Amino acid sequence: MFLGSINHASFNLRSWLARSATLLFFYSSLVGCATVPDAxxxxxxxxxxxxxxxxxxxxxxxxxxxxxxxxxxxxxxxxxxxxxxxxxxxxxxxxxxxxxxxSTRLLRDGEQTFDAIFDAIRSAKHHVNMEYYILENVEHKGTKLADLLVAKRQEGVQINILYDSFGSISTPPEFFDRLRKAGVKVLEFNPMNPLERRRIIKSPNDRDHRKILVVDGHTAIVGGINLSVNYQSRPFDATGDKKMEHWRDTDLEVRGPVVAELQKLFFDQWYKHLGEKIDDKGYFPPLKPNGIExxxxxxxxxxxxxxxxxxxxxxxxxxxxxxxxxxxxxxxxxxxxxxxxxxxxxxxxxxxxxxxxxxxxxxxxxxxxxxxxxxxxxxxxxxxxxxxxxxxxxxxxxxxxxxxxxxxxxxxxxxxxxxxxxxxxxxxxxxxxxxxxxxxxxxxxxxxxxxxxxxxxxxxxxxxxxxxxxxxx
Missing domain, CATH: 3.30.870.10 (Endonuclease Chain A)
Known part of the structure; x- marks a missing residue:
């Protein structure tokens, strides 16, 4: 949504103010009169x-x-x-x-989805590809995302991350800096800062709203759930009182030959946005049937x-x-x-x-x-x-x-x-x-x-x- 990504719990005032001047450039580029083509x-x-x-x-x-x-x-x-x-x-x-x-598995809300995402990343042997509109240092069962990704990188797992500049505007830059220093390839989609847009020919209004995780080329998770602290909420605590506003959402875990299509989509987006070269050896393993879907x-x-x-x-x-x-x-x-x-x-x-x-x-x-x-x-x-x-x-x-x-x-x-x-x-x-x-x-x-x-x-x-x-x- 146009306004929604800056209205969440991890709002960091200092980092946001440092980049907020770029909003003027963004607003001036809105195309409010665009119309939907005839389907x-x-x-x-x-x-x-x-x-x-x-x-x-x-x-x-x-x-x-x-x-x-x-x-x-x-x-x-x-x-x-x-x-x-x-x-x-x-x-x-x-x-x-x-x-x-x-095979497919419906994942309800952040609890089930974070279970699946963190388990998939822990199981990675070769690579983890992530493409998210909102990417924050979420925590699940005592483990921070950044800690897990850095640990997997130290094990030799290749990690490539593509995040949306507008969607992740509230994420502290230190989060991405730490990942880069650990050897994670990190790419910002359509930077909001005009000084960083010199090589990118896209409207500032364009967003990468996708949420995709692909692990070792055989497991993928996709849907509406961002890696946002909003999804750390649960509907109710033991007394029935709300801990924090609950977000109702759905993801889908997919295994089988179709995972290669999600992998292709990730690489296509990566290279269209001038991501650095990735040796794709091992990213497209042979995939045997895994179900009937x-x-x-x-x-x-x-x-x-x-x-x-x-x-x-x-x-x-x-x-x-x-x-x-x-x-x-x-x-x-x-x-x-x-x-x-x-x-x-x-x-x-x-x-x-x-x-x-x-x-x-x-x-x-x-x-x-x-x-x-x-x-x-x-x-x-x-x-x-x-x-x-x-x-x-x-x-x-x-x-x-x-x-x-x-x-x-x-x-x-x-x-x-x-x-x-x-x-x-x-x-x-x-x-x-x-x-x-x-x-x-x-x-x-x-x-x-x-x-x-x-x-x-x-x-x-x-x-x-x-x-x-x-x-x-």
């Missing part, structure tokens, strides 16, 4: 009869092998027409294959004419027949996305949105709520999470098409951010995401149309004027 031309121009590119551990699957795979997934019978169109769109837009033979990695960014994930998601929404359940932290939808959700609800699809009821960026709430009336009148069910700060970005459609990633459903993610989203095909992950969604809405507040229409006039005016600024939030 219809891309979707409508797709060959819906095309076979999606499917990769196995040994290379592309034949048409016969692909058909057998989709039969096992239940996608060749009543579900085949449902998936045919958006799979074809993904083939042309995502520029990445569907990869078979993977079919996974696609989609990397989106402003270098593309239109967000690959945005078009893929719209296509999936348009082809949904039963359910569209979305959890998203900063819901400031484009006109096209909002219309597609309303159209789906009107044709009888069970469309549910779980969004923030409290926020780390208060300005977004009014803009988000300005969309409720239209959505509710169309039959979309809206729920607000007010027991925690919701930061998760997940989607599950018809119980078999799931997404865990970094993309918010807002203009910033579509226009300006580099994002990463992982699509999983199959009922196993689909049911897990649905179960998680049901758990979350059970604790959320359901927004009812009749009650919503009675909200105060001052609130309506605030929503109306906030809508004008949603493109740059």
């Amino acid at each position: 219809d031309a891309v979707i409508n121009g797709t060959n819906s009869d095309a076979n999606p590119r499917v990769m196995g551990a040994k290379g592309p699957l034949t048409a016969k092998q692909s058909k057998a795979l989709f039969e096992r997934l239940g996608l060749n019978a009543q579900n085949s027409d449902l998936f045919k169109r958006h799979l074809a769109v993904e083939q042309e837009i995502a520029e990445s294959p569907l990869v078979t033979g993977n 079919v996974v696609r990695v989609i990397g989106s960014g402003p270098d593309h004419e239109i967000s690959r994930f945005y078009v893929t998601l719209l296509s999936a929404i348009r082809n949904a027949e039963k359910t569209i359940w979305i959890t998203n932290s900063y819901f400031l939808p484009t006109k096209g996305m909002k219309q597609d959700l309303m159209d789906a609800a009107r044709r009888g699809v069970d469309v549910r949105l779980l969004v923030q009821g409290k926020s780390d960026v208060q300005a977004t709430l009014a803009a988000q709520r300005s969309h409720y009336s239209d959505l509710l009148e169309a039959g979309v069910k809206v729920y607000e999470s007010d027991h925690a700060i919701l930061h998760a970005k997940t989607v599950v459609i018809d119980g078999v098409w799931s997404v865990v990633g970094s993309s918010n459903l807002d203009h910033r993610s579509v226009l300006y951010n580099d994002e990463v989203d992982v699509i999983v095909l199959g009922e196993v992950t689909g049911k897990e995401v649905e179960s998680m969604f049901k758990d979350d809405i059970a604790k959320a507040k359901s927004i009812q149309l009749a009650e919503w229409k009675r909200r105060p006039m001052l609130q309506r005016l605030n929503e109306f004027f906030s809508r004008f600024f949603q493109n740059i939030m």
Whole structure:
């Protein structure tokens, strides 16, 4: 989000003031009038009869092998027409294959995710690649991240870190200095300081919003969770009192051949941003099948004419027949996305949105709520999470098409951010995401149309004027 990254617990006044002058340069470069490209031309121009590119551990699957795979997934019978169109769109837009033979594990909130991240780093034998929007010296079970990374580097493990300059503005420079002195390769994405931008030809408004960890080329963790002290919170302590504001988020641990796609995405970003040469020997080990999940990695960014994930998601929404359940932290939808959700609800699809009821960026709430009336009148069910700060970005459609990633459903993610989203095909992950969604809405507040229409006039005016600024939030 536009304002959110500087509003967290590790705020360091001295280091922030030392660099705050660069904000003037940043603000002067905002492109508030940018518009979302038309996705219809891309979707409508797709060959819906095309076979999606499917990769196995040994290379592309034949048409016969692909058909057998989709039969096992239940996608060749009543579900085949449902998936045919958006799979074809993904083939042309995502520029990445569907990869078979993977295992996935949903990780809820910071506790489970930090468990997985710290364990993965401890297990590293060859390398650790990290790409994070917010990177701080988080602590987990008594171990600081910097201490762990330095220790692994001393063991000979190669460590490469790419962090976003704006997102990590509050991280003390001493954290990165210590890592560099230990031999860790550290690269700052799109430096906010104009003096450091001489070789970088990017808008100051562009952000690397991705959250990716790849260890030894065979294990990856991806999703919405930053390495931020916000995620050191737990919902409640032993007495039931909150220790600190709890952040509700989701990551996905992936093992299997598709990890190579996340590795490629990391290296592509590293070299596009002029990172120093890395000897990639050992970074792409042979990967045997590790499960039955079919996974696609989609990397989106402003270098593309239109967000690959945005078009893929719209296509999936348009082809949904039963359910569209979305959890998203900063819901400031484009006109096209909002219309597609309303159209789906009107044709009888069970469309549910779980969004923030409290926020780390208060300005977004009014803009988000300005969309409720239209959505509710169309039959979309809206729920607000007010027991925690919701930061998760997940989607599950018809119980078999799931997404865990970094993309918010807002203009910033579509226009300006580099994002990463992982699509999983199959009922196993689909049911897990649905179960998680049901758990979350059970604790959320359901927004009812009749009650919503009675909200105060001052609130309506605030929503109306906030809508004008949603493109740059």
